[in-house]
Amino acid sequence: MSRCIGARIALRTTEFPGLPRARVPPMSRNAPRLASLAISCAVATPALAQDNALTSAVDAFGERAGIEQSGLYTESQVRGFDLNDSGAYRIDGAYFGRAAAMDDTVLSSVGVRVGVNAARLDYPAPSGVVNYRLREAGAKNELRLGLGFRDFGTRVVQADGSAQAGTFSVAGGVLWRPLQVHPQGYRGSGVNAGGVATWKLAPDRRLRAFTSIYRRHYDGDYAVTPSGTAMPPALRPLHQYSPAWAETVGLSTNTGLLFDGRFGGFEVDLSAFRSVFDIDKNDFTLISADAAGNATATTLRTPRREKHATSAEARIARSFAAGAFDHRATLSLRGARTRNEFTSSQAIPLGAFHLSGDPPDLAEVAWSGRRGEDRTEQLTASAGYALTWNDRLQLRFGLHRVRYDKASQALSGNRTQRVSLSTHHNASVVFNLTGRTALFGSWVTGLEESGAAPGSASNRDEVLPPGEAEQKELGLRHALTPRLTFIGALFDVSKPSQGLRQDGSFGLIGEVRHRGIEASIAGKLNDRTNLVAGLVRFDSEVSGPLVDAGLVGSHGVGVAQTVAAASIEYRLRENWSLDASLSHTGERWANTANTLKAPALTTLSLGTRRRFVLGQHPAELRVVASNLSGEEGYTVARSGLLTPVPPRTIRAVLTINFGSKD
Structure with a gap:
């Protein structure tokens, strides 16, 4: 914990420049090292069974702690782009090839990094970066137990904690949902378990290992497509439209090993991860409906299929000083190998019905069809250089050479292979105009994955070829007060666009460009009030031969070009607070x-957090009511599939700490 405390002090000058000079210590010769440490430690304190994303957020661009979310962006959507496809994920700064999402039982929090908070990454991504922060053991051995209800009546029993024994420590948890209700009305159960082990080999050397598992089972998936010139009416809240025999069973696992250490003047970071997404069964019902609610439904049955991702990274850095300048040189090698299985779907027509009722109850049909597979190997060699001049200027440059090798076996049995070599770069600058104000800019290019075709496409689950993305950005960071910071930026991001073709297949259809402005205000208004507020507005423009031919429009599907979010927490008393999110x-x-x-x-949520003593043990009651405005309708995916807006709901969870009397 002492490493993280020291890193937070340095964070004022390295990770977030532009704060008042009265609060800024002189630039350390080890600033780059401290900045890297601060990135991983900023919120890597022991995670509580009930986390608070609002108080841990450093900006309004996206922060999640457990199921608490604040800010404009999430770990799957940034600036109108889907990060599930781009693959821009890190675990405490280490490159992570993700097949399955990281489990909360091993995480303290998740942060989206764009703008000035991405300008110091050795390997940034044009769409932004999602950084998973692993749990760490607390100063005292602790055990926390929680019980209650989550959204839509989901029942939850959870336990987490940490323990230390000399130089070894563990932290983790278990989460059981005997009844899990999803916003679409799916019902089932789920269990999560995971842990992080840490071994301090020396004061400046650390080895960590983690593993997690998430098992879920529920009664099938569904989505809606519009069949007319107007949106379908709202679905019945929390109603399952899948047939009675529909079923989805899945298992996600993540395992990893990380080493970080200092050897003389060199910093060495090594990491290796294994991520598996295993769908045992998946029955997906596609509903086509018009504005009057008249609909037809087809259930697409697919058998077991898996996605595996193995990734590794080795980084070495050397920092040194020369007069008023600090220099840092880095070399890294990153590799990832993925294997994605996909299959044809067995279409089971259910017939016509009205959305006020249910599809006809037809007999179950066994799957028959064909299988395919994609194998991808990606190797990236990078060299970087960073220059810091006093506490006034920071420059960073990076050069990346990528070898991309993809072999595919289509459903038809045809085999193809494609090998490409490409060079990409990143450059960024942060200039402190004053002790309170900093300007920043960046230019990043990169090769990004394009994901897989959605369930509604004729080439369902087929992995799409990667595309080159580019991002340019110019912004300002200003400390409004010593505890409240404004960040504003102009950005321009372009990459290949995706969509449904005329033949019903899904793939790359041109280029999409998002140009806009984003703003964030985050921090403390006073001793009792925390605020996180943000706004993004951009133009989404699609170009390509299909647009030129008038077959598709010039704007992307499912992209909201205006997004605003605001969260505020007010502490009524020392152990009691109220919060609201719009x-x-x-x-x-x-x-x-x-x-x-x-x-x-537009949705509104209100909540309260009450801490008290129960039987000589610290306890916390968290209650949140969501969508109090009662919004109805649909959210739109980039594939054009519609899913219902989560209805009004409330959750309440009580957590008791058995490891501390504080």
């Missing part, structure tokens, strides 16, 4: 022809 998502095109729009959505 979220607005603008209109989104619901088809590639740009003839149908989903309306804007």
Whole structure:
């Protein structure tokens, strides 16, 4: 913990420049090292069974702690782009090839890094970066037990804690949902378990290992597509439209090993991860409905299929000083190997019905069809250089050479292979105009994954070829007060666009460009009030031969070009607080022809957090009511699939700490 405390002090000058000079210590010769440490330690304190994303957020660009979320962006969507495809994920700064999402039982929090908070990454990504922060053991051995209800009546029993024994420590937890209800009305159960072990080999050397597992089972997936020129009416809240025999069973696992250490003047970071997404069964019901609620449904049955991702990274850095300048040189080698299985779908037509009722109850049909597979290997060699001049200027440059090798076996049995070599770069600058104000800019290019075709496409689950993305950005960071910071930026991000083709297949159809402005205000208004508020507005422009031919529109599907979010927490007393969150998502095109729009959505949530003593043990009661405005309608995915807006709900969880009397 002492390493993290020291890193937080240095954080004022290295990770977040532009704070008042009265609060800024002189630039350390070890600033780059401290900055890297601060990135991983900023919120890597022991995670509580009930976390608070608002108080841990350093900006309004996205922070999650457990199921608590604040800010404009999430770990799957940044600036209108889907990060599930781009692969821009890190674990405490280490490159992570993700097949399955990281489990909360091994995480303290998750942060989205764009703008000035991404300008110091050795290997940034054009769409932004999601950084998972692993749990760490607390100063005291602790055990926390929680019991209650999450959204939509989900029942939850959870336990987490940490323990230390000399130089060895562990932290982790278990989460059991005997009844899990999803926003779409799916019902089932789920269990999560995971832990992080840490061994301090020396004061400046550390070895960590983690593993997690998430098992879930529920009664099938469904989504809606519009069949007319207007949006379908709202679905019945929490109603399952899948047939009675529909089933989805999945297992996600993540395992990793990380080493970080200092050897003389060199910093060495090594990491290796294994991520597995295993779908045992998946029955997906596709509903086509018009504005009057008249619909037809087809259930697509697919058998077991897996996605495996193995990734590793080796980094070495050397920092040295020369007069008023600090220098840092880095070399790294990153590799990832993925294997993605996909299959044809067994279509089971259910027939016609009205959305006020249910699809006809037809007999179950066994799957029969064909299988395919994609194998991808990616190797990246990088060299970087960073220059710091006093506490005034920071420059960073990086050069990356990528070898991409993809072999595919299509459902038809045809085999193809493609090998490409490409060079990418990043450059960034942060200039402190004053002790309170800093300007920053960046230019990043990179090779990004394009994901897989969605369930509604004729080439369902087929992995798409990667594309080169580019991001340019210019912004300002200003300390409004010593505890409240404003960040504003202009950005321009372009990459290959995706969508449904005329033949029903899903793939790359041109180029999409998002140009806009984003703003964040985060920090403390006073001793009792925390605030996180943000706004992003951009133009989404699609170009390519299909647009030129008039077959698709010039705007992306499912992209809201205006998003605003604000969260505030007010502490009534020392152990009692109230909080509120307001979220607005603008209109989104619901088809590639740009003839149908989903309306804007604005939701309000209110909550309270009460800490007290129960039987001589510290306890906390967390209650949150969501979507109090009662919004109805649909959210739109980039594939054009519609899912219902989560209805009004409330959750309440009580947590008791058995490891501390404080």
